[in-house]
Amino acid sequence: MSSIYLVLIGLVMLFSWVGNIYGLMLPDGTLLPSILSNEGLRWMVRHSIANIAAAPLAEVLLVLLLVGALRSSGLWHAWCHMKHLEQRRRHALIVASVVMMMTLGIVFLGIRPGGNLLSVTGHLYGGPFASGWLFLLTLAVVIPAIVYGKMCEVWHTSDELYEGLSSDIVSAASYFVTLVVASQLVATIRYVQLFPLIGLSPTMQRLCIGLIYAIPLILLFVKKRNT
Numbered sequence: 001m002s003s004i005y006l007v008l009i010g011l012v013m014l015f016s017w018v019g020n021i022y023g024l025m026l027p028d029g030t031l032l033p034s035i036l037s038n039e040g041l042r043w044m045v046r047h048s049i050a051n052i053a054a055a056p057l058a059e060v061l062l063v064l065l066l067v068g069a070l071r072s073s074g075l076w077h078a079w080c081h082m083k084h085l086e087q088r089r090r091h092a093l094i095v096a097s098v099v100m101m102m103t104l105g106i107v108f109l110g111i112r113p114g115g116n117l118l119s120v121t122g123h124l125y126g127g128p129f130a131s132g133w134l135f136l137l138t139l140a141v142v143i144p145a146i147v148y149g150k151m152c153e154v155w156h157t158s159d160e161l162y163e164g165l166s167s168d169i170v171s172a173a174s175y176f177v178t179l180v181v182a183s184q185l186v187a188t189i190r191y192v193q194l195f196p197l198i199g200l201s202p203t204m205q206r207l208c209i210g211l212i213y214a215i216p217l218i219l220l221f222v223k224k225r226n227t
Contacts, residue, residue: 060213096144
């Protein structure tokens with residue numbers, strides 16, 4: 001995917017250059033900016049780190065931590081095969097599920113009417129929950145996974161625990177290279193204003209940008225599952 005994204009960056013740059021030469025106009029009546037102009041190149045270099053920082057790095061790390069916890073602890077396997085678990089693992093699964101329900105219950109108390117995770121106007125949108133829901137979900141999964149893994153003696157030492165939790169982060173190291181390239185592709189598209197040019201709504205623009213970041217990660221999970 002990194003190679004594909006590099007090609008797409010080149011195509012967007014070429015399109016912006018040709019469009020600028022032939023006077024292609026944006027919906028707001030301004031000339032299509034060329035990323036290959038002196039101004040465009042200076043912008044790309046000046047904002048290169050900021051563009052990478054704008055990529056969903058934290059979100060991806062949390063997702064990989066969540067998945068790694070489920071897989072390495074055996075909790076996901078236990079949920080899928082609970083009828084065939086031995087007594088010890090069945091007991092551990094019950095305890096882990098109770099811990100998860102308690103964690104989710106605490107979160108629910110924060111988003112009930114008058115809860116402290118709502119916005120100052122009492123809505124989910126704009127409140128702490130809307131910004132940190134993925135972090136809370138990760139906690140609600142990782143904590144029970146640790147409980148299950150410890151009760152089943154999947155992890156005997158702290159080192160084994162940390163290796164298990166980070167297993168999917170380590171195996172997905174190549175994705176972070178793609179993430180860097182994807183961030184520059186997104187920045188190039190935004191600078192050229194390609195999405196408004198083709199008439200995409202703001203919602204569709206956010207969806208397309210999300211897919212640029214998500215598709216390589218999804219393909220990585222599919223590849224790991226098939227190997």
